[in-house]
Amino acid sequence: MLSNLGIIFSSVAFFVSLALIYLSLAELKISNNIISQKIYKISLVQLIFSILSFFVLLLGYIFSDFSMINVFENSHTTKPLFYKISGTWGNHEGSLLLWINILVLFSFLFLFLNKNKNRNFKIYTLIFQNLLITGFLIFLLTNSNPFSPIFPVPNEGMGLNPILQDPALAIHPPLLYVGFVGSSIYFSAALAALVSKVEAKSLATSIKPWVSISWFFQTTGILVGSIWAYYELGWGGYWFWDPVENSSLMPWLLMTALLHSVLVLERKIGLYSWVIVLSILTFTMSVVGTFLVRSGILNSVHTFANDPSRGLFILIFLILMVFSSIFIFFKYAPIEKKNYALFSKEFFILINNWFMVFFLAVVLIGTLYPIFLDTLIGQKISVGPPYYNFILAPFLIPLLFLMTSGPRHSWISSEIKKIFNIILVLSLSLFLIVFFLIKESSLIINLILLFSIYLIVQTFFDFYENFKNKSINLSRIVSHFGFGLLIFFISINHIFSIENNFNAKLGDNKKIEDYNIKFKNLEVLQKKNYKSVIGHFEIINNEKLIKENLKPEIRVYNQPETITYEASIKSGLLSDTYLTMSNISDTDIFNIKFQKKPFMNFIWLSVLLISIGGILNFLKKRIT
Amino acid sequence: MKKKNLIITCIFFIFFFITMFLSLDKNKIYSTRDYVGQQLADVDLEYFNKNSIFNTKKISNYNFTLINFWASWCGPCRKEHKNLMALSENKNLKIIGINFRDKQNNAKEFLKEMGNPFFILTKDTDGKKSVNFGVYGIPETILVNQDLQILKKYIGPLSLKDVREINKIVKK
Numbered sequence: 001m002l003s004n005l006g007i008i009f010s011s012v013a014f015f016v017s018l019a020l021i022y023l024s025l026a027e028l029k030i031s032n033n034i035i036s037q038k039i040y041k042i043s044l045v046q047l048i049f050s051i052l053s054f055f056v057l058l059l060g061y062i063f064s065d066f067s068m069i070n071v072f073e074n075s076h077t078t079k080p081l082f083y084k085i086s087g088t089w090g091n092h093e094g095s096l097l098l099w100i101n102i103l104v105l106f107s108f109l110f111l112f113l114n115k116n117k118n119r120n121f122k123i124y125t126l127i128f129q130n131l132l133i134t135g136f137l138i139f140l141l142t143n144s145n146p147f148s149p150i151f152p153v154p155n156e157g158m159g160l161n162p163i164l165q166d167p168a169l170a171i172h173p174p175l176l177y178v179g180f181v182g183s184s185i186y187f188s189a190a191l192a193a194l195v196s197k198v199e200a201k202s203l204a205t206s207i208k209p210w211v212s213i214s215w216f217f218q219t220t221g222i223l224v225g226s227i228w229a230y231y232e233l234g235w236g237g238y239w240f241w242d243p244v245e246n247s248s249l250m251p252w253l254l255m256t257a258l259l260h261s262v263l264v265l266e267r268k269i270g271l272y273s274w275v276i277v278l279s280i281l282t283f284t285m286s287v288v289g290t291f292l293v294r295s296g297i298l299n300s301v302h303t304f305a306n307d308p309s310r311g312l313f314i315l316i317f318l319i320l321m322v323f324s325s326i327f328i329f330f331k332y333a334p335i336e337k338k339n340y341a342l343f344s345k346e347f348f349i350l351i352n353n354w355f356m357v358f359f360l361a362v363v364l365i366g367t368l369y370p371i372f373l374d375t376l377i378g379q380k381i382s383v384g385p386p387y388y389n390f391i392l393a394p395f396l397i398p399l400l401f402l403m404t405s406g407p408r409h410s411w412i413s414s415e416i417k418k419i420f421n422i423i424l425v426l427s428l429s430l431f432l433i434v435f436f437l438i439k440e441s442s443l444i445i446n447l448i449l450l451f452s453i454y455l456i457v458q459t460f461f462d463f464y465e466n467f468k469n470k471s472i473n474l475s476r477i478v479s480h481f482g483f484g485l486l487i488f489f490i491s492i493n494h495i496f497s498i499e500n501n502f503n504a505k506l507g508d509n510k511k512i513e514d515y516n517i518k519f520k521n522l523e524v525l526q527k528k529n530y531k532s533v534i535g536h537f538e539i540i541n542n543e544k545l546i547k548e549n550l551k552p553e554i555r556v557y558n559q560p561e562t563i564t565y566e567a568s569i570k571s572g573l574l575s576d577t578y579l580t581m582s583n584i585s586d587t588d589i590f591n592i593k594f595q596k597k598p599f600m601n602f603i604w605l606s607v608l609l610i611s612i613g614g615i616l617n618f619l620k621k622r623i624t
Numbered sequence: 625m626k627k628k629n630l631i632i633t634c635i636f637f638i639f640f641f642i643t644m645f646l647s648l649d650k651n652k653i654y655s656t657r658d659y660v661g662q663q664l665a666d667v668d669l670e671y672f673n674k675n676s677i678f679n680t681k682k683i684s685n686y687n688f689t690l691i692n693f694w695a696s697w698c699g700p701c702r703k704e705h706k707n708l709m710a711l712s713e714n715k716n717l718k719i720i721g722i723n724f725r726d727k728q729n730n731a732k733e734f735l736k737e738m739g740n741p742f743f744i745l746t747k748d749t750d751g752k753k754s755v756n757f758g759v760y761g762i763p764e765t766i767l768v769n770q771d772l773q774i775l776k777k778y779i780g781p782l783s784l785k786d787v788r789e790i791n792k793i794v795k796k
Contacts, residue, residue: 073784158706158784296780297647311648319641326637330630375647563737583736 002060003068006147009053010097013104014137016046017130024127028120035111035119039126043108046133050104054088054097057146061088067153070094070146076159078529086170092294092310093146095173100140102181103133106210110185114206121206124192125185132184135317143313159557168228172221176248179218180286183251185210186258187283190276191325194332204266207279209618211262212475215255216614222248223607230600231569238603241388246367247289250360254282257356259617264346271346273333274353280325287318297371348406355399362391393444396487400451403480404458407473424454449491455484475620479613486606489599498596503589512594516540517579519592530557535581535590537568552581552592576600664772665756669746672723672731678746684772686718688794691766692742693759695726696734701763704781705738711787712741717794723747724754724762767793 020042027039057070061084066072074091075084089098107129114122140146186207193203225248226238239245258278264271291297295311366383373379431450435443459481466472500512510517521536533554540547553566570577578595669678683689692708694701712719721742723731726749735742748754757766758777767776767790775793778786 291644295648297644312645315641315644315648322637322641323634326630326633330626335626371647372643375643582733 001067002056002065003147003149006053006056006060006068007141007145009049009056010100010137010141010147013046013049013053013100014134014141016042016049017134017137020046021127021130021134024123024130027123033119035122039123040111043111043126047104047108050101053147054101057094057097058085058088061085064157066155066157067149067151068146069148069150072150072154072157074157074159076157076529079159079165080528082167082170083165089173089177090169091146093140093144095177096136096140096144097146098174098177099181100133100136102177103129103136103184106182106185107133107188110189110210118196118198118202120196121189121192121198121202124195125189128188128191129185132188132321135320139313139317143310166228166232168224168231172224172228175217175221175224177221179214179216179221179255180248180251180289182210182214182217183255183279183282183286186214186279187325190279191328194276194328197332197334200265200270200272203272203275204262207275208262208266211255211259212614212618215252215259216611216618218248218252218255219607219611219614222252223604223611226607227604231567238600241366241383241385243367244289244293246363247285247292250289250363250367251282251285253356253360253363254278254285257353258282259614260349260352264349267346270336271350272336273329276329276333278353280329284318284322284325287314287321291315291318292367292371345406348402351402352399352406355395355402358395359392362388393448397444397447397451400448400455400484400487403483404451404455407458407462407476407480445491445495448487452484452488452491456481456488459484475613475617477613478616479610482606482609482611482613486603486610489602489606493597493599493603496598498594500594502592502594504592505589510592510594514541514543515594515596516542517592517594519590527555530555532556533583537579537592539577539579539594548577550577550579552579554581554583571601573601574598660774660777662774664766664768664774667753667756669722669748669753672721672728672745672747678720678744681772683720683768684770687770688717688775689768690717690719690790691722691757691768692719693722693724693748693754693757693762693764695724695762696730697726698724698762700781702734702738704763704783705741707782707784707787708741709739711782711790712743714791714794717790718743721745722754722757724759725749725751 020039023039023042027036030036057068059065060068060071061075062081064071064075064077064084066075070091070093071087074094075087079087087094089095107126110129111122111126189203189207189210192198222245225245229240230238258275261271261275261278265275291311291314294314297311366387370381370383373381428450430453431446435446459477462480463472463477466477498513502510502512504510504517504519506519506522508519516539518538518540519535520538523534523536525532525534533556534551535553537550537552538547539550548570550568550570552568555564555566556562557564565580565582567578567580569579575596575598578593578597580593582591582593664680664683667680669680670676671678690711694705708719711717719742721744723745726747728747731747757764763781765778765782765786766774767778769775776790782790
């Protein structure tokens with residue numbers, strides 16, 4: 001029943017999208033100043049039907065309607081309601097439906113909220129966006145239908161992977177999707193701008209809020225994903241340079257570049273083509289990422305069930321998308337005269353963009369090179385964190401430096417510059433102190449630390465100066481401040497982390513540096529859908545005489561039968577104590593991993609600050 | 625200038641897409657589909673738990689045998705494991721596991737965690753023996769009948785569909 005309803009709703013959405021393209025094309029031929037009402041109405045119908053189809057799938061999950069294969073394969077009646085709901089987008093088909101919903105929603109909002117006077121620009125944007133929507137709907141209906149029926153109807157579902165049963169993970173994909181898919185709207189707008197020859201400022205103002213908002217969601221999505229990895233995967237890390245993480249980072253880098261160059265475009269006539277290239281690339285990169293993840297070319301914790309036919313579809317879609325963009329770009333892009341004054345603000349923004357492109361290239365090569373090598377030569381290699389850290393870390397230093405000097409360039413008075421020289425001297429001496437304090441650590445990490453402090457301090461002056469001039473660019477200050485803090489805390493965390501692995505039996509005592517770990521008790525509980533083995537540990541800091549009780553857990557889920565290791569984490573203001581426990585077969589010995597990780601909460605907080613900058617930027621545009 | 629940029633951009637993307645297409649197709653290029661219908665190679669495998677040899681000829685003792693290549697480090701293996709567990713309940717089918725390039729302890733841990741569907745468990749520590757079965761990556765699964773003829777080959781994790789297919793061939 002629900003299955004049929006879902007197919008009907010999504011098919012209607014598909015035909016409405018086709019109709020919308022047809023009518024928009026017809027609309028272009030009429031010379032009029034306003035867009036006719038029927039376009040708005042049909043757009044609304046499209047939104048309603050795509051939301052309805054998503055709602056049907058959601059109901060299927062909530063009421064465990066196993067007559068749909070998708071629900072059967074990914075849900076179970078004993079699952080808590082919250083995870084039934086998040087199960088809707090926790091799989092390939094469901095997430096594709098969510099994608100389409102976001103595409104449609106953004107298309108709708110762009111049409112309704114955009115105050116841009118250029119009528120043809122809006123219509124072209126609608127056409128390009130709807131071409132994307134139709135493409136994805138064809139994919140959904142022919143290849144990845146979440147509503148496919150199963151007969152006979154099974155009594156029980158197969159269950160959702162317990163590792164995915166986590167609140168952070170329930171919201172992580174939707175956040176990222178809004179970021180990823182949100183970039184589609186400026187992809188469409190960029191192409192529309194070329195075709196309808198929109199002037200620079202008007203393009204900048206119409207895409208700016210969308211860039212800010214998708215950037216905000218992308219940043220938050222990455223943050224929540226990292227938090228999930230930290231709490232749930234139980235390895236004590238938060239960023240693994242996993243190819244799938246990289247595929248969310250790459251669009252983020254492009255969005256960041258775009259966010260900055262839009263500012264130039266808005267104020268001066270310049271970077272027009274560059275902004276368009278970035279807009280096109282951001283969404284292309286998002287689809288490339290999706291292709292890598294869904295086609296099964298990559299293997300990681302994130303991979304959905306592999307299916308080459310899916311990959312082929314996305315690849316064909318991508319080819320069409322890229323080559324039509326290239327065609328439109330080279331046919332319509334205006335020739336620009338480039339004259340950027342050295343050390344002007346736009347000069348620094350351009351440099352920021354080159355850094356982003358460099359980071360992107362490094363991450364892209366690290367992600368694709370193994371695939372290329374395997375395909376073309378047949379050699380298997382793996383590219384891991386050492387590659388990224390080694391290549392990226394040194395470049396953080398000039399980036400941080402430029403972030404410090406860039407913003408003050410067009411407005412700062414010489415008076416402040418003097419203060420800056422003092423700060424430079426101060427920080428250099430600070431650097432020496434830090435270097436003295438931290439033995440056995442490399443010069444690069446210390447320099448990074450120094451320059452992050454430099455950036456943090458600069459943002460305070462930036463704020464002060466802004467405050468004095470009564471024009472506060474809060475979004476920049478907050479984001480740059482957050483970035484400075486992020487690099488600072490990551491470096492500190494990197495330097496001061498303690499990690500130790502050992503085996504212990506009940507009652508054992510273990511001394512690690514200043515800590516004494518005691519295995520006090522073992523408890524076995526039967527929960528609703530899993531059995532839990534909980535270890536009780538007491539950790540005493542000998543130096544500060546602080547006592548902490550930690551309870552790492554081993555969970556044996558029954559549906560599907562899986563074991564997960566729940567880390568026990570005591571989050572403190574200054575540092576986290578992290579304990580995981582795993583059993584060793586046929587013995588009463590457990591393997592314990594003890595970690596002391598300083599400033600974890602501050603790392604999350606810094607990223608949150610960065611993303612808040614994005615929302616502030618969005619709001620600023622709305623208010624004025 | 626414009627033309628040059630256009631050509632460079634196009635070449636870049638064409639190269640990119642061709643490689644991506646080939647990597648999609650990689651399964652097929654290396655397809656060991658040719659092995660289907662052929663006789664199973666005569667290979668000596670080491671038992672997982674004891675120091676003796678299991679020869680593939682012994683497979684002719686069973687009606688149907690499923691040879692599964694897996695490792696604890698392999699994510700998709702974890703994914704397909706529940707399907708192997710389901711198949712292990714089929715009385716007409718014996719599952720032989722070949723633990724591929726794995727550490728003994730990790731493999732034990734994996735089975736303890738996920739259950740042991742294997743009737744016989746062997747190991748291929750350096751991955752050289754598996755070549756004889758036409759395996760190039762794991763997980764891979766081969767269905768063999770009593771005459772040691774290869775009936776089916778599954779590359780990648782066994783899906784529910786595969787389970788149904790196997791059960792259909794073997795008949796419960």
